[in-house]
Amino acid sequence: MGSLNNVSAGKEFVRRNEKLKASTDLSISGTLDIIRSNLNVKDQRPTIPLGHGDPSPFACFRTTHVADDALNIAVKTGKFNSYAPVGGILPARRSVAEYLSRDFPYTLSADDVFLTSGCRQAIEVIISVLSYPGANILIPKPGYPHYDACAAANNLEIRHFDLLPEKAWEIDLEAVEALADENTLAIAVINPGNPCGNVYSYEHLKKVAETAKRLGIPVIADEVYGHLTFGSNPFVPMGVFGSMVPVFTLGSISKRWLVPGWRLGWIVITDPNGFLKEAEIPSSIKQYLNMSNNPASIIQAAVPHILENTKEEFFENTISLLREALDICADEIKEITCISLLHKPQGSMFVMVKLNTLLLKDISDDLDFCNKLAKEESVIILPGIVLGVKNWLRITFSIDLPSLKDALSRIKSFCQRHAKPQNLKLDQRRTATGYLPGSNLQSLEFHEAVDVESKVKTFES
Numbered sequence: 001m002g003s004l005n006n007v008s009a010g011k012e013f014v015r016r017n018e019k020l021k022a023s024t025d026l027s028i029s030g031t032l033d034i035i036r037s038n039l040n041v042k043d044q045r046p047t048i049p050l051g052h053g054d055p056s057p058f059a060c061f062r063t064t065h066v067a068d069d070a071l072n073i074a075v076k077t078g079k080f081n082s083y084a085p086v087g088g089i090l091p092a093r094r095s096v097a098e099y100l101s102r103d104f105p106y107t108l109s110a111d112d113v114f115l116t117s118g119c120r121q122a123i124e125v126i127i128s129v130l131s132y133p134g135a136n137i138l139i140p141k142p143g144y145p146h147y148d149a150c151a152a153a154n155n156l157e158i159r160h161f162d163l164l165p166e167k168a169w170e171i172d173l174e175a176v177e178a179l180a181d182e183n184t185l186a187i188a189v190i191n192p193g194n195p196c197g198n199v200y201s202y203e204h205l206k207k208v209a210e211t212a213k214r215l216g217i218p219v220i221a222d223e224v225y226g227h228l229t230f231g232s233n234p235f236v237p238m239g240v241f242g243s244m245v246p247v248f249t250l251g252s253i254s255k256r257w258l259v260p261g262w263r264l265g266w267i268v269i270t271d272p273n274g275f276l277k278e279a280e281i282p283s284s285i286k287q288y289l290n291m292s293n294n295p296a297s298i299i300q301a302a303v304p305h306i307l308e309n310t311k312e313e314f315f316e317n318t319i320s321l322l323r324e325a326l327d328i329c330a331d332e333i334k335e336i337t338c339i340s341l342l343h344k345p346q347g348s349m350f351v352m353v354k355l356n357t358l359l360l361k362d363i364s365d366d367l368d369f370c371n372k373l374a375k376e377e378s379v380i381i382l383p384g385i386v387l388g389v390k391n392w393l394r395i396t397f398s399i400d401l402p403s404l405k406d407a408l409s410r411i412k413s414f415c416q417r418h419a420k421p422q423n424l425k426l427d428q429r430r431t432a433t434g435y436l437p438g439s440n441l442q443s444l445e446f447h448e449a450v451d452v453e454s455k456v457k458t459f460e461s
C-alpha cells in the first residue's frame with residue numbers, strides 16, 4: 001500500500017498521460033491563453049482578437065435566419081430529445097451526401113457519411129481509425145495544429161511537408177514523394193487553407209491526387225472552409241479525384257454558416273471504387289464513434305433544412321465582407337515595414353505574414369512580437385511557431401471592419417515604436433528605388449530583398 005505521508009504519493013495512484021501535454025503545447029488556444037496573459041488591464045481600449053478563427057461574436061457575421069429557424073423548429077417538435085444512432089440520423093446523413101454530391105461527378109449515399117462533433121472530431125476519428133504502430137502521417141507546414149496533436153496522441157510519426165509561399169502556398173510535392181514510405185498512412189490537405197488562405201487550382205489538386213495514388217495512400221481532405229473563397233481560383237473539392245485515389249472528405253457547418261458552437265461536422269468517404277469499404281474502414285469509423293460521442297440530436301435534426309434552404313444571398317454577403325476585410329488588411333500591411341504579405345489569400349479567414357525581426361530593435365521572434373503587441377496595444381495575433389513556422393504571424397480578418405482598421409493601425413504604431421534606427425536609411429532606399437506607397441509589387445520586392453536571409457533561415461529550419 002502507498003504511504004500518504006510521502007510527498008510523491010500521488011505517483012503511486014496515478015500517472016499523467018504525457019501525450020496530452022504534448023497535444024496542448026501544440027494548440028492554438030493554449031498559445032492564445034499565454035499571449036492574453038500579457039494584456040495590460042490598465043489599457044482603456046478594447047482588446048482586439050485577431051488570433052482566433054471565430055467570427056460569430058461580431059454582429060456582421062451573424063448566421064442566416066434559415067439556420068436559426070431550423071434549430072427552433074427542431075426543438076419545438078419535441079422529437080429530438082433522444083439519443084441519435086451512431087454516425088448520425090438518416091435524414092442528416094442523406095442531406096450531407098446530397099450537399100457534397102452537387103460538386104462531384106458521382107453521387108454519394110447516406111452510408112458514406114458519418115456525422116461528428118465538428119470537423120475537429122472528424123480529424124480525431126479519422127487519424128485514430130487509420131493509426132497503427134510504426135505508422136507515419138504527412139501533414140502540411142504551416143498547418144492546423146490539431147493534426148499534429150491527434151497524430152501525437154496516436155503515437156504516429158509526424159512528417160511535415162512545406163507549403164510554398166512563393167507558389168501561392170502550393171504543396172511541395174517533391175518533398176511529399178521524398179517523405180512517404182510504406183508506413184505512411186495518409187496525406188492531409190487543407191483547402192481552402194488555414195492558415196495560408198490558399199485555394200488550390202484543379203491542376204494542382206490533380207497532381208496531389210496523382211502523387212497520392214503513386215504512393216498508395218489516401219488523402220484526408222480538410223474542406224472545412226469549402227466555398228469560402230474570394231479570389232480567382234474557384235473551390236474544387238478533392239473528392240472530384242475520388243476515382244483516382246480514395247479521399248476522406250472532412251467538413252462542418254462551422255465556418256460557412258458561421259456557427260462553430262453548433263458542433264456539426266462530418267467524415268465522408270469519397271471513394272467510388274470502394275477501396276476503403278473493402279478495407280472495412282467504414283465499420284472501423286463506426287466502431288470508433290461507438291465509443292466516442294455524437295453531435296447533439298437537435299442539431300442533426302436541423303441540418304437538412306440548413307443545407308437545403310440557405311439562400312445564395314447569405315453566402316454572397318459573407319464572401320463580400322471577407323473580401324473587403326482582406327483588402328483593408330492587405331493595404332494596411334503594405335504600410336507596415338516589418339511584416340510582409342507574400343501571397344494574398346484567396347479563401348478562409350486568415351493572412352500569413354512574414355515577420356522581419358532584422359528591422360526591429362528589441363523583438364527576438366514571432367512569439368515575442370505577439371506577447372509585446374498584446375501588452376502594449378491590446379491586439380492579439382497568433383505566432384507562426386504554433387503552426388510550425390517561426391517568424392511568421394497569422395492575422396484573422398473575419399472581424400468587424402472598424403475593429404480591424406483599429407487593430408492594424410495599432411500594429412503599425414507598435415512596429416514604428418520598435419523599429420531599428422537604420423530604418424531611416426531603408427526608407428531612403430525605398431524612395432530611391434522608386435517605391436510608391438500602395439504599389440503592391442514593388443513593396444513586396446522591397447520586403448523580399450531585405451528579408452531573403454532570414455526567410456531562408458526560418459522557413460527551411
Ligand SMILES: *Cc1c(COP(=O)(O)O)cnc(C)c1O
Nearest residue numbers: 118119120144194224252254260
Ligand atoms: C476550424 C477548423 C477545423 C475545426 O472545425 P470545427 O467544425 O469547428 O470543429 C478543422 N480544420 C481546420 C483547418 C479549421 O480551420
